Amino acid sequence: MKKVSIKDIAQHLNVSVSAVSLTLNGKGDEKRISKTTQKRIVEYAQEQNYRPNSFAKGLQKGKSEIIGLVVPNISDVFFSRIARRIEKQAEQAGYDVIFSSTGENIEKESKKIQSMLDRQVDGLIIASCQKNTSDILKLKQNNFPFVLIDRLYPEIETNYVGFDNVGGVSSAVNQLIQAGRKRIGFVTLSMNLGTIRERLDSYLQTMKEHALPVENGFVHEMDYNNDEADMQNVIREMLKKPCNIEAIVFATHFLASEGLRQLKELNIRVPDDVAIVSYGEQKDFDLFEPAITAVNLPINEMGDKAVDILLRNMKETNFSYEQLRLKTELVVRKSCGAK
Amino acid sequence: MKKVSIKDIAQHLNVSVSAVSLTLNGKGDEKRISKTTQKRIVEYAQEQNYRPNSFAKGLQKGKSEIIGLVVPNISDVFFSRIARRIEKQAEQAGYDVIFSSTGENIEKESKKIQSMLDRQVDGLIIASCQKNTSDILKLKQNNFPFVLIDRLYPEIETNYVGFDNVGGVSSAVNQLIQAGRKRIGFVTLSMNLGTIRERLDSYLQTMKEHALPVENGFVHEMDYNNDEADMQNVIREMLKKPCNIEAIVFATHFLASEGLRQLKELNIRVPDDVAIVSYGEQKDFDLFEPAITAVNLPINEMGDKAVDILLRNMKETNFSYEQLRLKTELVVRKSCGAK
DNA sequence: GAATCCTGCTAAAACGTTTTAGCATAAAAG
DNA sequence: CTTTTATGCTAAAACGTTTTAGCAGGATTC
Numbered sequence: 242m243k244k245v246s247i248k249d250i251a252q253h254l255n256v257s258v259s260a261v262s263l264t265l266n267g268k269g270d271e272k273r274i275s276k277t278t279q280k281r282i283v284e285y286a287q288e289q290n291y292r293p294n295s296f297a298k299g300l301q302k303g304k305s306e307i308i309g310l311v312v313p314n315i316s317d318v319f320f321s322r323i324a325r326r327i328e329k330q331a332e333q334a335g336y337d338v339i340f341s342s343t344g345e346n347i348e349k350e351s352k353k354i355q356s357m358l359d360r361q362v363d364g365l366i367i368a369s370c371q372k373n374t375s376d377i378l379k380l381k382q383n384n385f386p387f388v389l390i391d392r393l394y395p396e397i398e399t400n401y402v403g404f405d406n407v408g409g410v411s412s413a414v415n416q417l418i419q420a421g422r423k424r425i426g427f428v429t430l431s432m433n434l435g436t437i438r439e440r441l442d443s444y445l446q447t448m449k450e451h452a453l454p455v456e457n458g459f460v461h462e463m464d465y466n467n468d469e470a471d472m473q474n475v476i477r478e479m480l481k482k483p484c485n486i487e488a489i490v491f492a493t494h495f496l497a498s499e500g501l502r503q504l505k506e507l508n509i510r511v512p513d514d515v516a517i518v519s520y521g522e523q524k525d526f527d528l529f530e531p532a533i534t535a536v537n538l539p540i541n542e543m544g545d546k547a548v549d550i551l552l553r554n555m556k557e558t559n560f561s562y563e564q565l566r567l568k569t570e571l572v573v574r575k576s577c578g579a580k
Numbered sequence: 581m582k583k584v585s586i587k588d589i590a591q592h593l594n595v596s597v598s599a600v601s602l603t604l605n606g607k608g609d610e611k612r613i614s615k616t617t618q619k620r621i622v623e624y625a626q627e628q629n630y631r632p633n634s635f636a637k638g639l640q641k642g643k644s645e646i647i648g649l650v651v652p653n654i655s656d657v658f659f660s661r662i663a664r665r666i667e668k669q670a671e672q673a674g675y676d677v678i679f680s681s682t683g684e685n686i687e688k689e690s691k692k693i694q695s696m697l698d699r700q701v702d703g704l705i706i707a708s709c710q711k712n713t714s715d716i717l718k719l720k721q722n723n724f725p726f727v728l729i730d731r732l733y734p735e736i737e738t739n740y741v742g743f744d745n746v747g748g749v750s751s752a753v754n755q756l757i758q759a760g761r762k763r764i765g766f767v768t769l770s771m772n773l774g775t776i777r778e779r780l781d782s783y784l785q786t787m788k789e790h791a792l793p794v795e796n797g798f799v800h801e802m803d804y805n806n807d808e809a810d811m812q813n814v815i816r817e818m819l820k821k822p823c824n825i826e827a828i829v830f831a832t833h834f835l836a837s838e839g840l841r842q843l844k845e846l847n848i849r850v851p852d853d854v855a856i857v858s859y860g861e862q863k864d865f866d867l868f869e870p871a872i873t874a875v876n877l878p879i880n881e882m883g884d885k886a887v888d889i890l891l892r893n894m895k896e897t898n899f900s901y902e903q904l905r906l907k908t909e910l911v912v913r914k915s916c917g918a919k
Numbered sequence: 920g921a922a923t924c925c926t927g928c929t930a931a932a933a934c935g936t937t938t939t940a941g942c943a944t945a946a947a948a949g
Numbered sequence: 950c951t952t953t954t955a956t957g958c959t960a961a962a963a964c965g966t967t968t969t970a971g972c973a974g975g976a977t978t979c
Contacts, residue, residue, distance in 0.1 A: 243722070244965095246964095246965055246966085247965065247966065247967095248965075248966095256928080256929090257928070257929045257930075258929090258930095258965090258966085258967095259928080259929060259930080259931095259967085259968080259969095260927090260928065260929075262965095262966065262967060262968085263928095263967090263968085266967080268968095272927090272928085272968095273925090273926060273927055273928070274927070274928070275926080275927060275928085278927080278928085292694070292697070292698050293698065293965080293966075294639070294698075294700070294964085294965050294966070295698050295699050295700065295966095296635045296636075296638040296639040296644070296700055296964080296965075296966085297635075297639050297934090297964070297965030297966035297967090298965080298966055298967080299635040299934090299966090300633070300635040300636050300639055300933095300934045300935065300936085300964090300965080300966070301933075301934050301965080301966045301967045301968085302934085302966085302967070303934075305635070307678075314664065315654075315660055315663050315664050315667065316657070316660045316661040316663065316664035316665075317660075318655070318657050318660065318863075320660075321654055321655045321656075321657065321659075321660035321663075322655040324654050324655065324660075324679075325653065325654050325655035325681055326655075328654065328679070328680070328681055329681075337678060337680075337695060337699065338678070338679065338680075339646075339676060339677070339678045339679075340663075340667070340677065340678075340679060341667070341676075341677075342664055342667055342668075355631070356676060358631070359631050359632065359633075359634050360634050360676065361633070361634065361635055383582065498863070498864045498867060501867055502864075502866070502867060505867070523863075523864070524657075524837070524862075525837045525841075525862070525864070525868070527841070528837060528840055528841060528844070528868045528869065529864070529867045529868060529869065530867065530868065530869030530870075531869075583935095585934095585935055585936085586935065586936065586937095587935075587936095595958080595959090596958070596959045596960075597935090597936085597937095597959090597960090598937085598938075598939095598958080598959060598960080598961095599957090599958065599959075601935095601936065601937060601938085602937085602938085602958095605937080607938095611938095611957090611958085612955085612956060612957055612958070613957070613958070614956080614957060614958085617957080617958080632935080632936070633934085633935050633936070634936095635934080635935075635936085636934070636935030636936035636937090636964085637935080637936055637937080638936090638964090639934090639935080639936070639963095639964045639965065639966085640935080640936045640937050640938085640963075640964050641936085641937070641964085642964075
């Protein structure tokens, strides 16, 4: 594409490069460029369709006006919805967004974060795989503005926007208990940190409060790259003899749908034989057979708050950390066996 | 973050900036920097965790190693899946991806494309709102490498990767006909260009081939920001007297799920009263009640091909356009009333 | 009529790279 | 011994901005 530079404009109008730059950046008045000269510059720039080279600008200013978004998987609707929201808010503040998926892989996450820093992003929003203490720590030590979302490093003090996992899971378990279920299982992901841990703990805690059993085989941790066979085995085990599960809480939306799929495969009636609840909504859960009861997570709010905090962190030097837990809301549908 | 520049390294090692740059770019041998010097440079760079400033690099080389992705809405699973795939392929080729959602809005699309060009992206992948002839034309005229996906401008010769809409929709209609339905309706989006048009045409054509009626009220165009009320009215009208629809083909996945929702709301039995087919799959359509028959679109392939074509376009000067139509595949489930 | 102040600019450095042309010195060839 | 060739570098320009310091000349003040 043909490029017109400030220099070209300056030469053509017989003024200095500085005059053009100042004018085009709205500092013409302040720096006493006469109205007439300013007008000539603006008009010619427009006519020539001048566009600043963001590399030159970035190099000079040391700012990119880019926010980096690092997530496990942009094609997961949970993250793509957050991405959309972040994009929207960032746009309002004049920032572009660059994203990377890490596949829950620590090396990749590290590489992607590094690559974003190389691109001079002004700030980062990260849904980390939670094994990447070293990068998070490094960012923090360098006072680089970033916000963790969804996934927390409890041992590191950082900006964070997450959900009230404890309240969310307990509302799910309580719902099942109210519906008369006693032998309640929990299917989660095999990630032994933060968010996931909180959900499990909340399940255990709630069961304990109600003096309900949590026996061997009540809790299952799925591999992130869980295949269907895995889920089928898990479901089978939970249903047969020693366990005799009557209800299952799934720690995240895609586990719930995969779980339901396998339950159907095995001809188990939901909720009659087994009731289920999902921690996390998914588009059209209401159309499933049965409609799935889910803990609704305020995704938009997560995106909004993350950007909000990040922007403030970027502006204010000596910004102190902000940690947010967003309230969840149980959406009761047929799958939980409520009367 | 602390930054080490080439200059810093050069000073510390008492060599020239060029020596450092050449070495670090693997041109040391070629440019006859001695092995020992090279070793010193590499080691010190590593030790100091040197990272090139991509602005300076980009400014100098006139390349950004960024691919821009412009889509209507990154939170639409259709696009986020494509995005993931594009990201993956781009990464292999050493490119980062920057994305923008346009909300099917022409001004926004124009702005976003401009912003990406300002960022010096090396190439663009665009799912356009299809009203943006002027930008597409401008890109083409400037010989800027780009690939259109999903949405085509039939009047402009460009790179394009899309689906075989005609084959896809006709397979859907044919399925319904085979299942014995005669009065088949079509619910689509109110966008009067390209892809959407093709789908409608294919529906009309297929109906004609089978000498089936397409009466007033058989075809409905929904606003992109369709609200539920709209869909409910449409469904109502199609089902009552003059129309008496027995089956509906939805032109895209989210119309299908919203359609099903409203059918349920109205207590219509699917597929007994009305059979439905969706053009476009959605995660877990198999778990819906009833499971939704859908035309499966090879999304991953779309991402792969788009990047492939783009990269070749970026490399080869005088690249001639490539247009691809990916074959679709009908996935038969309960909603179409097949026996 | 000298000092001060304003007006309207400009020159030049800086940001961190890449890349080309070329300069010493040493070794090899004649 | 002179010329050629090879070795191991370096200097400097260029990429397109932003920004700071300051200069010339006219108007105003005392």
